[in-house]
Amino acid sequence: MHLITCPWCGPRDEAEFAYRGDATVARPAADAGIDAFYDYVYTRANPRGWHTEWWHHAAGCHQFVKVVRHTLTHAIAATGKPTDTLPVPAE
């Protein structure tokens, strides 16, 4: 079970969070077209390694937390607010 540091509440158990997927995709502009929205909704890199993703602190402060997590080791390198840019380790 992960221990995820919510930028507001501090370290909290994974049980309080809901996974909400890839945080590296951004909603396209309204007129960007179907293909851009298709990529936004469906196209994912599925990396083996570090991944920046959304975890919703559903049983806490209801905030979306950005988490840099290693998909193989489950190590967490950084967490932050939605507007934060988080450094992603090289390896």
Next chain:
Amino acid sequence: MTRMHRRPAMRARTGGHIDRDTTLTFRFDGRELTGHPGDTLASALLAHGVRIVGRSFKYHRPRGIYTAGPEEPNALAGIGTGARRTPNTKMTAAELYQGMVAESQNRWPSLRFDALAVNSALARFLPAGFYYKTFMWPASFWEKVYEPAIRRAAGLGRAATEPDPDHYEAAHAHCDVLVVGAGAAGLAAARAAGESGARVILAEQDFLLGGGLLADPVHEGWRREMTAALEALGNVVRMPRTTVFGYYEQNMLGAIERVADHLPEPPPHTARQRYWTIRAREVVLATGADERLIAFPGNDRPGVMLAGAARAYANRFGVLAGRRAVLFTNNDAAYATVEALAAAGADRVTVVDTRPLGPAAAAARTRGVEVLPGHEVVGAHGGRGLYSVEARARGGDGGFQIDADLLCVSGGYNPAIHLASQSRTPLAWDSGIAAFVPGTAAGQRSAGAARGRFGIAAAARDGMEAGGAAAAAAGFARRPAFELPAGGADPDLTVAPFWEVTARGKSFVDLQHDVTTADIRLAHREGYEHIEHAKRYTTHGMATDQGKTGGLVGAAVLAEARGLPVEAVGMPTFRPYVTPITWGAVAGHHIRREFAPIRRTQLHDWHVRRGAEFLEAGLWLRPAFYPRPGEAPWDAILREGAAVRRSVGICDVSTLGKIDLQGADAAFFLDRLYMNTFSTLAVGRARYGLMLREDGMVFDDGTTTRLADDHFFITTTTANAGRVMEHMEFHAQTVWPELDVQFTSVTDQWAAMSVAGPNARRTLAKVVAGLDLDNAAFPFMGVADATLAGCPVRVFRISFSGELAFEVATPAGYAAIVWEAILEAGREFAIEPYGVEALGLLRIEKGHVAGAELNGQTTAADVGLERMAKKKGDFVGKALAGRPGLTDPARPRLVGVRAVAPDQQIRPGAHLLEAGSDRSLGWLASVTKSVEPGGWIGLALLSGGAARHGQRLQASFPLHGESVEVEICSPHFVDPENARVRA
């Protein structure tokens, strides 16, 4: 406990950690026996000379007690009676209590005579992979014939079938340093960390602290001093009877505390077991080491036991496991068993040492012990017990018999790396001890025997250093100061690996799963070379003991077959649970009615009193219908529906999701979230809204009210309330964080009740104060505040049933007052409460879509709501709703369906076919018996949609062998002009 009992034959008069002044009686397979506090079931049985305690898994070979701890492969029992019986309990770890009732397992009809022992004679027909090869086909036989037969023959214990009367609970703990294991290393680590000021938890699976120290009288003084010192430290929590079973991410470990397993039943208000999740900043794994077996023919016979176990029985429990013992060893450490057995009164001990004569052997000889250096054991003979051991010069021919009733075996020690392996800490091969040892990882270190620092003094020193280092890493730098154990040089623990004696006969590497060296070689010959493949093919190491005694031996046999060193073959990855835990502990408090929290509306008690049948809607309980005495369900549902169509009904709709939205950008935000427009909505008015997912499918629907320019009240479906909140939070926080919006769930703040039917206004007008309900003053889709029975209410003129209707919302604490007042006012109109079933009936008649139609796979156009889409501006789902696949005119569209013969039942899920065709054109989503037009009707999604109105199709449900003729029609069975709701 008061009766006098003769001292059992094998119990020494003094010594050990048992209380001889108290006698406990217990039953094993119906025999009444005695033991003492401090005994395990295994030690008490050995004291009585009990040899056979179980039959093996596959061959039903008689088996005896093999170890003195939780690594035990053989000695499993069902302990307890009736609903409290726990199967597969390790006798070697089960603390004896007065009145314990234990039964051996996997034998029929009895331990001494087992009908399936014939399997052993058939063994050459039961090789590894036998089941896979033999029972492959016909496929249908597997479930019905083979598997049940195999399960009967090769089972473990049976679970109790009655509900468990005991309570289990979860518990959560946090600490700076968690020390797992309270042997010499663990005690020293806990004290070092504790004296530094850190918050320490010391978890020990045994009921006494000490680990290997408990079998070592020399260091008993130090053990006592350490346990007393730990007790005096207020920041150290000692948790005996607590098995740490799993190591998870970010230093979370799982543990089971057996709170009351050592008692006949738990004391009142006390859980039987606690499932701990422990978050530790730093972890010290002081889990010790498991002695490993040597594979030789007959190494599973009752009377064969690991050397360290025989020593533990002698020194800790004062129990002599045999009078004429042979010790078979490849290491010096095992010589301590010779002393222990001699001290406990053994007649004779003969040592068979695989090595040339060394210092330990020479020292033993000077004490008069017979030592056979350079020898090996090639057989263990006997019937139900052990009569003689066959030995020979290593690799030689022939052999000679040694008269013996106990054969102690030691192939060296494996650090107990299970938890380290689970945490993915890298393992390294230590050739000095011929075993894998764990490295360190972030927040984790192993100490003592768990990393190959064998011997009390070395382990204690290592533990002290690890405990101090862990505390320092957690920010507690104070240096501990206490004495390490004095006296007694540690034995030399380096070993020359010795895995197997090559000789004819079955040599076991996994006693619990009956896996032999021949099985491992067969797996290799058949191509299962990788350790993970060989493990699965042979089931080696897959039993509940996880191969703690023979796992590495099996790997070594595989390595030999592959011509590789064992470290190149490696060990399979260990996974939780290190030892089995009970389902009760996993479930904890959350069973039966407490499985998930039940949400109740404030009117729940009223519904109960009224005799409602309830339906689960998510976590909510909602009244389905309110049957009168003797009334059939459909009669009740139709009666409730008819009351709404003909007069007036009232329904508790408090479970609908409700969200309060405020902020300067609230209207703009709604325009982005919904496919229709809310910024044009007037204050005091409500509007139906449809929300899409970004993929273009319909997500949810509901009514939203504008309370002020910057203040809205949103309703969602009951099922999607949480998801809609999260959807709004996602967009407000991550997509449009610049918007000024604040919103929160007010689902529980407001109770809501729908008052529907031609007499709804007349009913409410009698009790609503401060609001003119007249059509002109309060038109359809109007919203206003009022009072009702002195309570504040908000009245919404909205309708789901298609009748004139009002929704009355009130702060939830007033729900019962408001509900009763409306019922009283409606009495003259014969008002009926109606449940979710009648609600469904009414909306199907009206052609309103709900969850069955808005199933995540339908578009707005599919359900006939495409005209709601705004022409200008962005909204979630707009782009992808325009995909060709979603705008294909051939997509199934919403239609109404009625059975041509009205009494003919139709079913949701039925496919719609043209007569004589087997091509599905669509399916029925919702059905009901109806008030109007009468008979069975439904809503369907049908290719061709409205173009098929008037056509006759077959509603086919092959699972029920049904095909019903139906007519396709408009989905609006009731009042298609929408006149009633505006009346």
Next chain:
Amino acid sequence: MSAPESRPAPEPRSPLAGHLKPGRHGAAGSRPLVLREVPATIVELAARRGRAAELAAAVRGALALDLPPPGRGAAAAGATALWIQPDTWLVVAPRGTEGALAAHLKGVAGAAGSVVDQSHGKTLLHLAGADARAALGKGCRIDLDPAAFGPGRAAVTQMAQVGCVLYQHDDVPSFSLIVPSSYAIPFFDWLCHSAAEFGYEVP
């Protein structure tokens, strides 16, 4: 929309009505926990975007209450404010006239804040006693040890599958627990079960 004139509303019914059994329960012990429901007014107060400082000043001026930072609560004479999410607080006060505190706060906040009355939607429980941490620890996954938590600390978390706002008042320790009213019964039942080992009293 304006609220219509009315006489004072009747006493609201608690979601635990008929469920709280006054008296001594669970194990006999010398230091039972005390568990009770506290009738309360609970108002959710959120700052409009970029106006948190303005809102805090207004609340400080009117109620002498400092809106606390994340993870904390703040108590004043008449009310306690608990941080629940960014720029959002629960203001908890003894039960008063229906809607009065919400209306007052709306007046205080003006255009700087959004106000939502949650008095009926949330149920306030109070648990006090030496073993309160151990009882809560059977469901609470956050560290309540004095080294990590203490008087004045607040947390939004989950216990026994129920979302819960937790606030520690003092070193007894005593805690306020605020749960959604529709979950009050299963939460209360779990809390009773967890407290039974230590014995507890419902006044």
